[in-house]
Amino acid sequence: MSAVSEDLQLLQGLSRDVTVGKFEGVFQKAVLGISVLVLLGILVCVAFAPWLAPHNPNGVDLLNPYTGPSPGYLLGQDSAGRDILSRLIYGSRLSLLGPTIVISIALVVGVPLGFLAGYRGGVLDGLISRVFDLVFAFPSLLLAIVIVATFGASFFTAAFAVAITYIPLMGRVVRAAALVEREKPYIAACRLQGYPAWRVFVFHMGPNMARVLVSQTTLYFAYGLLDLSALSFLGLGAQPPQIDWGGMLENANQGVFQSPTGVVFPALAIVLLVVSLNFIADWILEQQGQRGGQR
Amino acid sequence: MTATDVMTTSALPQVTLTLEGVTTYVRMRKLLRPVILDVGFFVRPGEIVGLVGESGSGKSMTARTIAGALPRGAVAEGVVGLGEENLLTVSRRRRREVQGKQIGMIFQDPKAYIDPLWRVEVHMTEGMRVHLGLSKSEARARAIDLLSAVGLDQPERRMRQFPEELSGGMLQRVMIAGALSVEPSILLADEATTALDVTTQAEIVSLLGRLRAERGLSVLFITHDLALADQICDRICVMYAGRIVEVREGRGIFEDPLHPYTKDLLAARPNIRKRVARLPVIKGTPTSAMDAPSGCAFHPRCRFAVEACTTTFPQLTAVSGGFVRCIRAGEQLWSEPRAEKGQTASETEGNSAAGG
Numbered sequence: 001m002s003a004v005s006e007d008l009q010l011l012q013g014l015s016r017d018v019t020v021g022k023f024e025g026v027f028q029k030a031v032l033g034i035s036v037l038v039l040l041g042i043l044v045c046v047a048f049a050p051w052l053a054p055h056n057p058n059g060v061d062l063l064n065p066y067t068g069p070s071p072g073y074l075l076g077q078d079s080a081g082r083d084i085l086s087r088l089i090y091g092s093r094l095s096l097l098g099p100t101i102v103i104s105i106a107l108v109v110g111v112p113l114g115f116l117a118g119y120r121g122g123v124l125d126g127l128i129s130r131v132f133d134l135v136f137a138f139p140s141l142l143l144a145i146v147i148v149a150t151f152g153a154s155f156f157t158a159a160f161a162v163a164i165t166y167i168p169l170m171g172r173v174v175r176a177a178a179l180v181e182r183e184k185p186y187i188a189a190c191r192l193q194g195y196p197a198w199r200v201f202v203f204h205m206g207p208n209m210a211r212v213l214v215s216q217t218t219l220y221f222a223y224g225l226l227d228l229s230a231l232s233f234l235g236l237g238a239q240p241p242q243i244d245w246g247g248m249l250e251n252a253n254q255g256v257f258q259s260p261t262g263v264v265f266p267a268l269a270i271v272l273l274v275v276s277l278n279f280i281a282d283w284i285l286e287q288q289g290q291r292g293g294q295r
Numbered sequence: 296m297t298a299t300d301v302m303t304t305s306a307l308p309q310v311t312l313t314l315e316g317v318t319t320y321v322r323m324r325k326l327l328r329p330v331i332l333d334v335g336f337f338v339r340p341g342e343i344v345g346l347v348g349e350s351g352s353g354k355s356m357t358a359r360t361i362a363g364a365l366p367r368g369a370v371a372e373g374v375v376g377l378g379e380e381n382l383l384t385v386s387r388r389r390r391r392e393v394q395g396k397q398i399g400m401i402f403q404d405p406k407a408y409i410d411p412l413w414r415v416e417v418h419m420t421e422g423m424r425v426h427l428g429l430s431k432s433e434a435r436a437r438a439i440d441l442l443s444a445v446g447l448d449q450p451e452r453r454m455r456q457f458p459e460e461l462s463g464g465m466l467q468r469v470m471i472a473g474a475l476s477v478e479p480s481i482l483l484a485d486e487a488t489t490a491l492d493v494t495t496q497a498e499i500v501s502l503l504g505r506l507r508a509e510r511g512l513s514v515l516f517i518t519h520d521l522a523l524a525d526q527i528c529d530r531i532c533v534m535y536a537g538r539i540v541e542v543r544e545g546r547g548i549f550e551d552p553l554h555p556y557t558k559d560l561l562a563a564r565p566n567i568r569k570r571v572a573r574l575p576v577i578k579g580t581p582t583s584a585m586d587a588p589s590g591c592a593f594h595p596r597c598r599f600a601v602e603a604c605t606t607t608f609p610q611l612t613a614v615s616g617g618f619v620r621c622i623r624a625g626e627q628l629w630s631e632p633r634a635e636k637g638q639t640a641s642e643t644e645g646n647s648a649a650g651g
Contacts (some may be wrong), residue, residue, distance in 0.1 A: 185407040192362055193477075194395020195425055203421075207412045 032283050035276035042273055045092040053086035058241045066255035066262065076261035079251055084262055087243050088269055094244035095270070098159050098237070099224035103217055105163035110170030111213070117171070118178025119205075129175070132168035140165035141230060148236045155244070158237040162227045166220055173216045177209040184208070211285060218281030222274040229270055245270050311480050311513040312361070313337040313376035317383075319360045322368035328585040330356045331537040334373075335611070336530075338481060341511040343503065345524035348534030351583045354517045356537070358485045361515070363394050377480065396426045399474030403486035405466035409458045415442075415469055416454040422477045434476075441472040446502055464495035471502065481513045489518065500527050521560070525549060533557050536592035537584025539611065542618040553619040555597045558629060591621065599628045 045052060055073070061081030068076045075084040117128040135143070140162075147161035181187060182205070190200045229246025231237040233253075238244040245266040252262025317334045320327035331353040338344045346354045360371045363382065375382040377397055382390055402408045409418050419438035423429045429437070435454070442450035445468040458466060467487060474482055484503065488496040504527050506512045518524050524531050531548050533541040533556070541554040552558040559577045579596035582588070588595060594604035603622055611618045614625055 185402065185404070186410040188364060189400070189402075189408045190410075191391075192364055192394060192398075192400055193422055193425075194391040194393075195421065199425065203413075203417075204410050208410070 031279055035279040038272050038276040039280065042092050042096065042269075045089045046096055049090045049093060053083075053089045055083035055086040057086040057090040057243055058082060059086075066252075066258035068259045068261060075265050076259050078248070078262045079255055084248070084252075084265055087248055088245070088265055091243040091245045091248055091266070092269070094155060094238050094242060095225060095229070095246070095273070098155065098162075098228040098244065099221045101156075101159040102163045102166055102224035102228070103221050105160070106166035106170040106220060107213075107217065110167040111174050113167070114171035114174030115178050115201075118175035119182050121179075125175070128171070132171055135165060135168045138165075140169075141227060144227065144231060145234070145236060148231065153236045153239060155238040155242055158228055158231045162224055162231070165227075166224060169220060170216060173212060174209070177212045178205070181205050181208055214284050215281055218277045218284075222277050225270060225274060309339055310337045311340050311342075311377070312515065313374065314357070314361070315374040315376070317357070317360060317371060317373035317375060319356055319365065319369060319371040321366060322370075323585075327370060329537060330369075330584050331360065331534075332584050332587075334360075334534075334537075334539055336532050336539065336542060338513045338515055340480075340513055341507055342529045343507055343514040343516050343527050345528035345531040346515060346517045346534060347519060347521050347524045347531060349519055349581050351581060352534040353537035353584055354519075354534050355485055357534070358400075358483050358515070358517055362398055362400055362483060363390055395422070396477055397480045399477070399479035399482040401467065401470045401474055401482065401484050401487045403489050405463065405470040406458060408470065409466060409473075411458050413457075414454065415456055415458065415461070418458070418469065419454065419473050419476060422473060426477045438472070438476065441476055442469070445469075445472040445475075445506075446498070447472070464491055464498065467491060467495075467499055468502070471499075471506075475506070475510075475512070481515060483515045483517070485517045486519070487516075488523065489520070496523070503527065521548065521564070533560075536582050536587040538592060538620060540593065540620045542611065544617050547616065551616060553614060553617055553624070554593075554621055555599050555628065556593045559596075559598070599623060 059082060061077060064077050064081040065079050066077070067073070067081070070076070073083050073085070075088065078084055078087065113128050113132075117125040138146075143165050144158070144161040147164065148157050151157045151161075187200060187204055190204050228237055229244070229249065232244050232246030233250040235247075235250060238247045240247075248266040249263060252266070256263050313335075314337070315335045317331065318329055319331045320329050322328075334353070334357055336344065336346075346357060348354045359365055361375055361382070365371060371383050373383065377393060380389075380393065382393060385393065409415075416435065416438065419441065420429075420431065420434035423434040423437060424431070427434075439450045439454060442453055447453050447465060447468050453461070453465070453469070458469075461469065470487075471482075482503075488499050491499060500523065503512075503514055503516070507514060516524060516528055521531075525546060525548055529545065531541075531543045532539045533543075533548075533554065535554075535556050541548075541552070541557050543553070548557065549561060552561055556577075559575070562575050563577060565571075565574055577596050582592060584592070588605070590603075590605045590607055591597070591600070591609050594600040597604065601623070607622050609620045609622045609624075611620045612624045
């Protein structure tokens, strides 16, 4: 092999090294693929639960509480002998709906507030930020518990309560992003060019802040799932016969030494969903990070 | 009648941009302190006017005053005349409209001033769609024409590229093309070539010259590079401590500086033909408008300062070759300015003899 082609190969090798992103290796691609499959699988469960579940999720079999896996009950039975697999499949619905409600409320209320605070500054910023601080002053789960205790335990109250604690979280992040973004020269240039304010927001500030928004949304979705699960675990979230993964954990808690499957599988489902979401968010960010992003 | 009046009245027939007695204050701890003071000049259609000065002399503040991009809390007084209007007194709404349509602006760092998330096409067509109400395809066609007019090859391909895929020089061309897309009456170039290497700088400068010749473009060219300004400008305004100390018509600032500051500044430039052990310096440090002493801002550093310089605020006065803000204007402060060339030659000989 000639020296020149060796050099060339070296150069190519080097340039390949430099451009390797987080999701370009085989392993990383596999991880991303699995994450997408997990999410799709959960979505399929949400959509087709009645067809997928082998048993009635609330079908009681009091003679067989806390039994391990058996041919008829692949993941075992819980405290009342209900099929854990069927409950997992049905539970995916509320477990996904809950964080979706939380995130939607946090986005709809938190983003405009945070944006106004960051972009306009001054008195408005002070006002909004102090309200955020007020909510922040309580531990979020404690605040949620207080709200649920006041309005009565139900799935929607729990989701709403968690959402309230997430509004300032989202607002803070958006405010910081807006503070950074409004000082960007290209935003100044847009204003100099006399573009209407809405146009600058929608086409320039918004897309440039989307990076932060996407990452925070997925992160908070995962946190929301965990917080709601915690509330359900405390018996303050979904109420029987509603099923969600957190509630399943609570139910299986006492029988963990007789048959751990009731704890292991709902926990595994929560972890899988959270981890997959994080990988997917990372990937989305990397796609976007190819442009500008880190400036 | 002040010099500014003389300048504006003489220029009345056709001016693109006029500044008259413009003073801009910034707010510092509840106090308004001036950053530019009594700035006045004009730009006629097809003219390139240079605004030169060192950092902190107020050239960028002047540009920001014209463009309406003042920092929070800053206040500008005086007249920034564009067309029939004084931009400092029109409504905010009208001001935005005027500055978007009439004033194009390019900057030192084009990469930072173009939204990185969009293709060049979006940057190029946005202004035309907003201000001229063109359809997407019309704007696209004009954008491609403009890109080739500013000397970019493969304009169609450039339209599809992202800012990060273009070099600094190419981006500056895109900025210029974008600024010209709405057919502004004046282009403000704020240190537009400073961040580029000299070859690219020369290309951009000649591009501005060509656009001026072809399209009658008026340019306010802001730079700290006197030599560069001298190359392309029809008129040069030298700023010091927030005020214009000298206005030169045409070329010749190098042969015959009018203000002691300019004179000393030019003497401090390295010369490729003249070997010196140490370049002469202007004693003292440059001052900003807010820290400027009373009287002439330059008097503490001036070799020709007299008692009156410390108390009298000098006005821009007409002298042969331009205007100068110096109470000793018209006096022969230094000997035989035009003989300097001969002097330089003999000095060079002396130096090389000493070196050999």
